Amino acid sequence: MRDKLDITMNAEGNRNIRGSVGHLFDGSVLSVAAAGELTSPLVLMRQLGLAVGADNISDEERKLLSEQVTLTSERALRLASSLNMTAVTQQALPLEPVNPLSVCRDVIHELTPMFSAYGREITLQSRARVPLTVANRNVLQRILLAFGDNALFYGSKKHPIQMAITGRGDRVRIGVRDYGPAVPIDMWSQLEGRVSRRALAPLSSRPQASGVGLITAQRLAEKMDSIVGIVRHRDGATFYVDLNVSGQMSLL
Amino acid sequence: MSDSKSVMVIESEPWLGDHYQRQLESQGFSVVRASHAYAAIDLVDENPPSAIVMSLLLDGPGALNLLHELQSYTDTADIPVIVCSSMADLDIDELRPYGVRRIINSTMMHPSDIVATVRSVLL
Numbered sequence: 019m020r021d022k023l024d025i026t027m028n029a030e031g032n033r034n035i036r037g038s039v040g041h042l043f044d045g046s047v048l049s050v051a052a053a054g055e056l057t058s059p060l061v062l063m064r065q066l067g068l069a070v071g072a073d074n075i076s077d078e079e080r081k082l083l084s085e086q087v088t089l090t091s092e093r094a095l096r097l098a099s100s101l102n103m104t105a106v107t108q109q110a111l112p113l114e115p116v117n118p119l120s121v122c123r124d125v126i127h128e129l130t131p132m133f134s135a136y137g138r139e140i141t142l143q144s145r146a147r148v149p150l151t152v153a154n155r156n157v158l159q160r161i162l163l164a165f166g167d168n169a170l171f172y173g174s175k176k177h178p179i180q181m182a183i184t185g186r187g188d189r190v191r192i193g194v195r196d197y198g199p200a201v202p203i204d205m206w207s208q209l210e211g212r213v214s215r216r217a218l219a220p221l222s223s224r225p226q227a228s229g230v231g232l233i234t235a236q237r238l239a240e241k242m243d244s245i246v247g248i249v250r251h252r253d254g255a256t257f258y259v260d261l262n263v264s265g266q267m268s269l270l
Numbered sequence: 271m272s273d274s275k276s277v278m279v280i281e282s283e284p285w286l287g288d289h290y291q292r293q294l295e296s297q298g299f300s301v302v303r304a305s306h307a308y309a310a311i312d313l314v315d316e317n318p319p320s321a322i323v324m325s326l327l328l329d330g331p332g333a334l335n336l337l338h339e340l341q342s343y344t345d346t347a348d349i350p351v352i353v354c355s356s357m358a359d360l361d362i363d364e365l366r367p368y369g370v371r372r373i374i375n376s377t378m379m380h381p382s383d384i385v386a387t388v389r390s391v392l393l
Contacts, residue, residue, distance in 0.1 A: 057356045058283070061376045065289050068381050074296060086285050136284065171282070 052101045055230040059094040063087055089132045093167055100160045100234045111157055111241045115150040115264040118158070118183050118190055125162040126181060129170075136170060139178035148183050151190050151261035154242045158259070161238055161246070162192060164231040165257045169196035186260070193249070193258035232257065276300045276317070277388055280310045280324035280336070281354075290323055290354070290384055297385045307336040314346055321388050322351045326360075337368035350391035354379070 066087045070080055122142050133140050162181070169179045177197040184191050232246075239246040239259055249256040277299045281287035284305065291301045302319060304310035306328050313319075322340075326333040333353075340346045350371040353360070360373050371391045374383055 057377065061356050062283060062286050064377075065286060065379075065381065069289055069292070072381070075292075090285070 052097070052230050055097060056094055059090045063090050063094070066090065085135065089135050093132060096163050096167060097231055097234070100164060100231070100238065103157070103160065104234050104237045111154040113152050113154055113242055115266050116153040116155045116158060117148070118151050118192055118261065119144055119148045121155060121158050122162065122181055122183060122192060125159055125166060128163065129166045133170060133179070138170060140166060140181060141178050142181050144183035149185065149190060150264040150266070152264045153244065153261050157238045157242055158261070161235040161259050162194065164235040165194035168231055168257065169194050188263050189260045190263055191258050191260050193256045195254065195256040197254040274298060274300065275320035275392060276302060278302045278304060278310065278313060278319040278322045280304045280322060280328065282306060282325060282328050289381070293381050293384050294388065299388065307331040307333070310336055311339060314340065318346060318349060321391055322349055323384060323388065324351060324353060326353055326355045326357060334368065337370065341369050352387050352391060354384070
């Protein structure tokens with residue numbers, strides 16, 4: 019594990035994040051930060067749970083509230099599960115040829131109920147045929163789910179969140195584009211600083227995205243030798259993961 | 271008991287905002303909603319509410335910027351503000367200069383607390 023986060027700017031001006039700050043991102047520190055991140059959905063679930071039990075609501079409202087409790091708990095569980103995997107997985111993860119299109123479809127299928135409940139939409143843009151990539155399917159799903167959860171509150175009905183698969187030579191990029199407050203240019207540095215101070219505050223202008231999910235995604239990507247990065251836009255951001263194309267099929 | 275006073279709810283989490291709104295409207299308050307500071311300022315300018323219930327974590331400019339803005343004008347400085355937050359280390363004495371009259375710990379609150387607290391600042 020590296021001692022320093024290596025943030026490089028590529029030819030397109032995007033920021034790739036490699037490595038991690040081992041002593042900062044150890045399990046206990048991240049757990050403390052995660053506790054803060056998980057407080058928000060737990061507060062919401064508690065309030066919704068109390069509201070479900072109230073006498074003065076209609077059956078229709080009760081059904082809606084129950085659905086919100088379920089979806090909020092699923093969002094929290096996704097984060098908790100990824101954090102657990104990050105904490106317990108010390109070694110590199112087993113890799114295999116993975117069809118990114120199939121993974122993206124699964125992720126969108128999982129996220130769509132939550133997005134719909136918030137009046138948001140998430141779409142997939144891709145060519146019909148995409149090369150196989152070298153990845154761990156489960157981890158790749160978690161990374162994209164983290165990007166999706168991060169983007170949830172920054173889309174609008176006018177601008178759906180876009181998940182896009184693009185080929186780049188021997189790499190495939192899967193990006194999640196949102197439309198919302200711009201992220202600071204030194205976002206990753208801010209995140210690591212906040213985690214290290216055990217004072218994780220929301221990412222600038224993005225209260226629903228304190229960054230634990232993104233840090234988790236970065237750590238998981240590192241375990242399968244892929245790169246997580248961000249493209250800043252005036253009206254939002256694209257979080258992406260770059261994956262190596264699998265050469266296995268070329269051997270046949 | 272029925273109240274006709276208006277309360278502005280400023281909350282970036284829409285379902286939590288819905289929840290606060292339901293509680294307040296069920297007790298006769300009229301509620302206006304804002305999800306971020308810019309929208310809140312516009313709404314306050316159009317129709318100053320009797321009280322504000324807000325989160326400290328907002329989209330866009332932070333809550334303290336909004337509170338500072340409200341304190342900068344005589345017609346908005348006296349609007350009582352109630353902060354709903356899960357941040358355990360908040361000190362009312364530090365926030366009082368920003369017009370904050372009450373802090374509700376959202377990790378422990380009961381839904382009816384929001385109505386009771388609004389009433390307490392409107393007395």
